[in-house]
Amino acid sequence: MAMNKKEVPLIEIRDIAHLYNGKKVLEIPHLSFTRGKIYAVLGQNGSGKTTLLGILGLLLKPTSGRVFIEGKDVYSTQSLINDSRAMMTTVIQNPILFDTTVDKNIDFGLRMRGKTKEERRNIVEECLKMVRLDGFQKRKANELSGGESQRIAIARALAIRPQVLFLDEFTSNVDEKSIEVLEDVIKKVNQYYGSTVFLVTHDTHQAYKLADEVINLFDGKVVQSSLENLFKGAVTRVNDISIFDTGKMKMEVVTDREGIVYAAINPRDIVVSLQPLSSSARNSFHGKINKIFDDRSSLRLSIKAGEQFKVKITKESFIEMKLSVGSKVYLTFKSTAVEVF
Amino acid sequence: MDYLVKGLTTALKLIFTFDPEVMNCTWVSLKVSSVAILLASLIGIPLGFLIGSNEFKGKRTTITLFNTLMALPTVVVGLFVFSFISRQGPLGVLGLLFTPTAMVIGQFILATPIIIALSISAIQGIDPRVRITAITLGARSYQVVTTIMREARFAIMAAIIAGFGRIIGEVGSAMMLGGNIRGYTRSITTAIALETSKGEFSLGLALGIILLTVALSVNIILRYLQQKTS
Numbered sequence A: 001m002a003m004n005k006k007e008v009p010l011i012e013i014r015d016i017a018h019l020y021n022g023k024k025v026l027e028i029p030h031l032s033f034t035r036g037k038i039y040a041v042l043g044q045n046g047s048g049k050t051t052l053l054g055i056l057g058l059l060l061k062p063t064s065g066r067v068f069i070e071g072k073d074v075y076s077t078q079s080l081i082n083d084s085r086a087m088m089t090t091v092i093q094n095p096i097l098f099d100t101t102v103d104k105n106i107d108f109g110l111r112m113r114g115k116t117k118e119e120r121r122n123i124v125e126e127c128l129k130m131v132r133l134d135g136f137q138k139r140k141a142n143e144l145s146g147g148e149s150q151r152i153a154i155a156r157a158l159a160i161r162p163q164v165l166f167l168d169e170f171t172s173n174v175d176e177k178s179i180e181v182l183e184d185v186i187k188k189v190n191q192y193y194g195s196t197v198f199l200v201t202h203d204t205h206q207a208y209k210l211a212d213e214v215i216n217l218f219d220g221k222v223v224q225s226s227l228e229n230l231f232k233g234a235v236t237r238v239n240d241i242s243i244f245d246t247g248k249m250k251m252e253v254v255t256d257r258e259g260i261v262y263a264a265i266n267p268r269d270i271v272v273s274l275q276p277l278s279s280s281a282r283n284s285f286h287g288k289i290n291k292i293f294d295d296r297s298s299l300r301l302s303i304k305a306g307e308q309f310k311v312k313i314t315k316e317s318f319i320e321m322k323l324s325v326g327s328k329v330y331l332t333f334k335s336t337a338v339e340v341f
Numbered sequence B: 001m002d003y004l005v006k007g008l009t010t011a012l013k014l015i016f017t018f019d020p021e022v023m024n025c026t027w028v029s030l031k032v033s034s035v036a037i038l039l040a041s042l043i044g045i046p047l048g049f050l051i052g053s054n055e056f057k058g059k060r061t062t063i064t065l066f067n068t069l070m071a072l073p074t075v076v077v078g079l080f081v082f083s084f085i086s087r088q089g090p091l092g093v094l095g096l097l098f099t100p101t102a103m104v105i106g107q108f109i110l111a112t113p114i115i116i117a118l119s120i121s122a123i124q125g126i127d128p129r130v131r132i133t134a135i136t137l138g139a140r141s142y143q144v145v146t147t148i149m150r151e152a153r154f155a156i157m158a159a160i161i162a163g164f165g166r167i168i169g170e171v172g173s174a175m176m177l178g179g180n181i182r183g184y185t186r187s188i189t190t191a192i193a194l195e196t197s198k199g200e201f202s203l204g205l206a207l208g209i210i211l212l213t214v215a216l217s218v219n220i221i222l223r224y225l226q227q228k229t230s
Helices: A049-056 A078-086 A102-106 A108-112 A117-130 A146-158 A176-193 A204-210 A315-320 B002-016 B020-053 B059-069 B074-085 B100-124 B128-136 B141-151 B153-168 B172-178 B188-198 B201-229
Strands: A011-020 A023-033 A038-043 A064-069 A088-091 A164-168 A196-201 A213-218 A221-223 A229-238 A241-245 A250-253 A259-265 A271-273 A283-295 A298-305 A307-314 A328-333 A338-340
Touching: A011 A049, A023 A049, A023 A221, A038 A049, A038 A176, A038 A204, A049 A164, A049 A196, A049 A213, A078 A088, A088 A146, A088 B128, A102 A108, A102 A117, A102 A146, A108 A117, A108 A146, A117 A146, A146 A164, A146 A176, A176 A196, A176 A204, A196 A204, A204 A283, A213 A259, A229 A307, A250 A283, A250 A338, A283 A307, A298 A315, A298 A328, A307 A315, B002 B020, B002 B201, B020 B059, B020 B100, B020 B141, B020 B153, B020 B188, B020 B201, B059 B100, B074 B100, B074 B172, B100 B153, B100 B172, B128 B141, B141 B153, B153 B201, B172 B188, B188 B201
Parallel strands: A038 A196, A038 A213, A088 A164, A164 A196
Antiparallel strands: A011 A023, A011 A064, A213 A221, A229 A241, A229 A259, A241 A250, A259 A338, A271 A328, A283 A298, A283 A328, A298 A307
């Protein structure tokens, strides 16, 4: 029985490993992605984000493993690779514009697809409006500012109406105004064109603000915990209890490992209170709120408590506790909430 | 001094009255060098693209070889081609010696390494992101190539002009392979050498002025292109 298009994951990767100069830079047993969502790939520099994006965007063939597009093993035939590539596009980090006019840059993909001059002109105009650079058609690409170039690069990608759009650090080296415009464009493209969007970013706030799902990468592997609270430190065992020490704070963790490790705590697993909690949770810190971010449905607080913690709370709790920047709060979480790797 | 002034006046008169001898030599030079540069470009640019855009064992040595061949002495090329097309040579039966075709062969050998070496550097100078971007926007293999070539267009044109500049002014191979036959293989440079040795200073000077004008035009175009690329 033929499966409904919606039931088949748009992209699925299985047993992926990628080596670079003999070193394993990515290892993912399984990931699947649904059509129409916004995904963010979050991780530090060197965590394998761009490699994953390259594999998903079919720019990079993994050393081993399989990539499925709409249920089909994409590397089985060249025509499948070509057809799959035609439905997606990637805006690479620090994209380059061709040495010509803005309109010739934007209609590049359309020319490759044999679109007529009239069609190209209309689409260029529409895409320029979308990135709020109307009237830039005849400008020389090499005379644009960094922010304008980035917006044109995204307009160029949008011109081909991609079913899947990959964006690698699309707001790095871009001015505040352009960031705002581009984030708005991403949402519109997803809503109106139904494009599935993949963002690679190291900006946690941006990832959670824009994405429906966030994939956290650490050292080439997907980790379950959000990497917003990622700490490096040493684990020592004291009376059968594992203590993780960063030098600025100590906390109890559950692990068999000892020595230098990374520990991550999901912001959702940290309870914020004005008074110390009487609970079984083994870790409690006193700290001060120094930043507040609005994440659509909830709020993210940045709290200095030895280390810098990120905590997610509902808007209702925030109002109820009358919190603001400078408020002193208690952070409480279980030792099992800490993922050690 | 009078000798120089008289020579220059006569030379200008020869140019502006379209003296048949002067025009003929100019035509031979332009024809031979244009055909040679066209052929050298047809071979040199794709080869430069292949070498510049691919990684292979011995790439550095290959590039060094072409860089060295850029300075190939014209008489050595003349001698080399002569040894093949002279009556006793392996290609002697073709009867190419002392024909414009022989001159084209010599100039082709001189220009090709220049075009290859400069095309390699033009292609290597193109940001690798151009290729990736073209692929991400759905360009097929041949479209990727044309996109890269379009980005490198000014540097590649500069390569062609540099090659042309080299061969339009060479005398060694043109003399040895063309034989300096009046009205047939006598080019600007071979005519200058001959006429000056005969004491026809004015004619030599007139041809020298034309050659310099051609060289100047080539340099003006080259400079314009370099400014445009930077």
